[in-house]
Amino acid sequence: MRKEICLSGSGGQGLILAGIILAEAAGIHDGFEVVQTQSYGPEARGGASRSEVVISDEKIDYPKIIKSDILLALTQKACYKYIENLKEDGILLVDSTDVTKIPPFKGRVYQHPITEDAIKVLGNQLVANIISLGILVQISEIVSKEALKQALQTRIPERIRDLNKKALEYGFQIGENLINIT
Amino acid sequence: MSEKKRLEKILQGNEACVEGAILAGVRFFAGYPITPASEIAEGMAQRLPALGGVFMQMEDEIASMAATIGASLAGAKAMTASSGPGICLKQENIGFAAICEVPCVIVNSQRGGPSTGLPTKPAQADVMQARWGTHGDHPMIVLSPSDVTEVLNITIKAINFSEKYRTPVMLMLDEVISHMREKVIIPPKEEIEIIDRKKPTVVKEDFLPYKADDDLVPPMANFGSGYRYHVTGLVHNEKGYPTSNNKEIDYLIRRLTNKVELNKKDIILEEKYLLDDARVAIVAYGSVARAAERTVKLAREKGIKVGLLKLITLWPFSDDTISQLASQVDLIVVPEMNLGQMVREVQRAAEGKCRVISYSRVDGELINPLEILAKIEEEGK
Numbered sequence: 112m113r114k115e116i117c118l119s120g121s122g123g124q125g126l127i128l129a130g131i132i133l134a135e136a137a138g139i140h141d142g143f144e145v146v147q148t149q150s151y152g153p154e155a156r157g158g159a160s161r162s163e164v165v166i167s168d169e170k171i172d173y174p175k176i177i178k179s180d181i182l183l184a185l186t187q188k189a190c191y192k193y194i195e196n197l198k199e200d201g202i203l204l205v206d207s208t209d210v211t212k213i214p215p216f217k218g219r220v221y222q223h224p225i226t227e228d229a230i231k232v233l234g235n236q237l238v239a240n241i242i243s244l245g246i247l248v249q250i251s252e253i254v255s256k257e258a259l260k261q262a263l264q265t266r267i268p269e270r271i272r273d274l275n276k277k278a279l280e281y282g283f284q285i286g287e288n289l290i291n292i293t
Numbered sequence: 294m295s296e297k298k299r300l301e302k303i304l305q306g307n308e309a310c311v312e313g314a315i316l317a318g319v320r321f322f323a324g325y326p327i328t329p330a331s332e333i334a335e336g337m338a339q340r341l342p343a344l345g346g347v348f349m350q351m352e353d354e355i356a357s358m359a360a361t362i363g364a365s366l367a368g369a370k371a372m373t374a375s376s377g378p379g380i381c382l383k384q385e386n387i388g389f390a391a392i393c394e395v396p397c398v399i400v401n402s403q404r405g406g407p408s409t410g411l412p413t414k415p416a417q418a419d420v421m422q423a424r425w426g427t428h429g430d431h432p433m434i435v436l437s438p439s440d441v442t443e444v445l446n447i448t449i450k451a452i453n454f455s456e457k458y459r460t461p462v463m464l465m466l467d468e469v470i471s472h473m474r475e476k477v478i479i480p481p482k483e484e485i486e487i488i489d490r491k492k493p494t495v496v497k498e499d500f501l502p503y504k505a506d507d508d509l510v511p512p513m514a515n516f517g518s519g520y521r522y523h524v525t526g527l528v529h530n531e532k533g534y535p536t537s538n539n540k541e542i543d544y545l546i547r548r549l550t551n552k553v554e555l556n557k558k559d560i561i562l563e564e565k566y567l568l569d570d571a572r573v574a575i576v577a578y579g580s581v582a583r584a585a586e587r588t589v590k591l592a593r594e595k596g597i598k599v600g601l602l603k604l605i606t607l608w609p610f611s612d613d614t615i616s617q618l619a620s621q622v623d624l625i626v627v628p629e630m631n632l633g634q635m636v637r638e639v640q641r642a643a644e645g646k647c648r649v650i651s652y653s654r655v656d657g658e659l660i661n662p663l664e665i666l667a668k669i670e671e672e673g674k
Contacts, residue, residue, distance in 0.1 A: 131303070131474060134303055134474055135303045138301075138303050138475075138476040139301060139302070139303055139476070144476065145303070145474075145475065145476060146473060146474070146475050147303075147473065147474040147475075148469060148472065148473045148474075149472055150413075150414075150658075151413055152413060153328075153412045153413055171475075172583050172584075172586040172587040172590070172662075173583050173584050173586070173587040173661065173662050174440075174469065174473055174475075174580070174583055174659075175469075175659055175661070177661065177662070177663070
């Protein structure tokens, strides 16, 4: 089993941290082999950013994505760019706050205004990454929810932990709703 | 929590480098922040003070190298880390460390160049600079790990080699290896081999600072510990004083190189993967070796007998292994994130016994396994 997950958007959206939390959940708490890599530009904010996570039950040779099983796209630009490398039967999750046009795709597609909810429901745009993780894990079961919660606990500083826990639970709930709709 | 779980961590390559350095006994670090090496300085700044060590953020990379040398002369295991632009600045002092035989490790987390180049993208284009960046004939040990666990273990090796051979050692990472996170099991202290520099066994009055033992390495006294000696970048005699005596000059220059070249067996680290029956060999190092390993598997699924020689030690170069390999296979492919640097060494060592070709990628992305496979299939037609 080798699963490749691409988390994409723009710099500052917390995609690298999301990748680290997912990797920690898979590697430490669920006991898989895992590699997390990233690609970003020299800017502190803005510019394309992506975080790649490869999960496997055996030693991982090539550490980057060959063809994604799961794609998270928080921006329209990222969606256009990375959908080309998504497997035909893969999973696409987009933040419909920015992604309004979805290219033709045969696999499973889930859309939700993630950033809009982060602002309206959680009161902080910055937790869009954690809501996304919650949805992604709920719809794909790529790691266990328990593992993800534990990883969040260790990788998020205490002063903002409660907010992020709420964001994760909210993500699970949205994920559940999305499954029921489709 | 079980014992095993406690020691398992998700670490970044740069964090594993910090862990390895600390386990090997590094207690001094001087540096200047630069992507993609900054997390090494960051980690050292967090860890060293608690261990009674010293972290110094210097005014630039030149001063960082100088401080690293000074700390090592005074007896500390010392390290610095940078990337291409900073490594360029360090070159003069790296030569000083080589001729004065000061143990130290210089980490180069490679990014695209030349100049400020591509700060956040990987490259392997500094492997010749690592060998010949500073002028004059000099020894250089250069190591290149390809996964996060290996970063930890090879950092320890780098420190050990620098202490054993009293020479600067370069540890070559790249943006992928530096920033990649993987599961690492931190080895317990008692399982790690640690090498410390030889200390003088003579009384202070009889001490000749550059009089080598049979292994061509002179024992090293901590500067300021009462063993008086002179440290100069000029070519010097056994006493450490500048010399223009031809015999003394010739002796020093040859000894510096020979202490590494004559110990190749100890220093050269390499790994062979499915080479026994191979007709095609890939020779790769660093992050690209990970792609090459996958290429070997994909090729074998198609019935093409491909194997991999992974170089961990880049310098001194694996001449003997390459020569043997060239007698066995029809083709050697050398994929590199540069326009063909180590491939020339492979061609030289293969002595025309088989075809040796380069596969280059210089667009800031890691070479992928399918590209190497396509190159092999194209050449096989």
